[in-house]
Amino acid sequence: MKEKGILVVVSGFSGSGKGTIMKQLLEEHPSTYALSISATTRIPRPGECHGKEYFFVSREEFEQMIHKKALIEYAQYVDNYYGTPKDYVVEKLEQGKDVILEIEIQGALKVKKAYPDTLLLFVSPPSAQELKNRLINRGTEEEAVIASRLSRAWQEAQGIEQYDYFVINDDLEECVQEVHSIIQNEHARAARNCELIETIRAELKSFAKGE
């Protein structure tokens, strides 16, 4: 029997590089991971495809999903809903894939509450100064936008202690490797191997009795 996959939530400051890390992780290990696709009521931007970047749904459809408890978590930003459809995640977990949800901290903590064996990873640059530098060096953001992102980062930083791992993204390749090994090692958690432990124990008992 194939082992069930692990639900992994990855969060991180804007500018932490978490999007790039996830992209690379999926490219390097396509049969190990599945990326959860969010549902949203916002309009697709040019080039975005339904079922790739997002499942684009109407407000009515989204509210129906809420009503049917078909979402693992959801939130409203400005005038749009964003949420994680449950069916897709459950299906991939059953197939033995480790499913990655890239969501922000409030959603992450909701998921952990509903599914306590979720693995929570927080990706951070090595320092706040480095985060600021990265935002500035993008060159696309106005000063006010950068200030607002840093302010948001500070607000987000309130819940980090509730994450399982705090991963520093200093070197991209090393960070991808670290995230991969953290997730794969999680399969060896004693708490995730109760059935196997019980099987070995029962067998040992029969041997000890000379059966």
Add this chain to the structure above:
Amino acid sequence: MKEKGILVVVSGFSGSGKGTIMKQLLEEHPSTYALSISATTRIPRPGECHGKEYFFVSREEFEQMIHKKALIEYAQYVDNYYGTPKDYVVEKLEQGKDVILEIEIQGALKVKKAYPDTLLLFVSPPSAQELKNRLINRGTEEEAVIASRLSRAWQEAQGIEQYDYFVINDDLEECVQEVHSIIQNEHARAARNCELIETIRAELKSFAKGE
């Protein structure tokens, strides 16, 4: 400042190969790990050196160590004491080394109680049948000894769920690599990085205020 090391307890069934794993781990990463050396009141066997296999001490010396709380844990088997001297462990942890204690399950749980951030690893063969085969294939043990080891293994198997990781030793090289990466990933635990998180948070706050 060099990061403090992690205290790691490794246990496993007799025949699990944990001794070989630890030896190889130390050989491959001599500057990363230190192996804790136990104190004992038993007589050295031919070839055993004081300060290498064990610290060989008198019964009086050992009881003095108990009295002075100089041991992390200790136990009595048959007529001899065995214990883990605290000074050596603390010194190596302060140097930033990850210190490995190879002790059995009762001692391991005592250590975890006294030092809750201890990492507990349990090494197991892939199955009880494989454990039995390995004991038989050693060819050095009588049937009664094998039965008693299996019986002891069953007794030990009672506490495994309290370990952090349950590591299967199927292929030695892979297992050494897995143990190494489990221990090294542990440094990225959010709970072990509270100071760093707090530093980043404080810096973000000052940026967000435009300081």
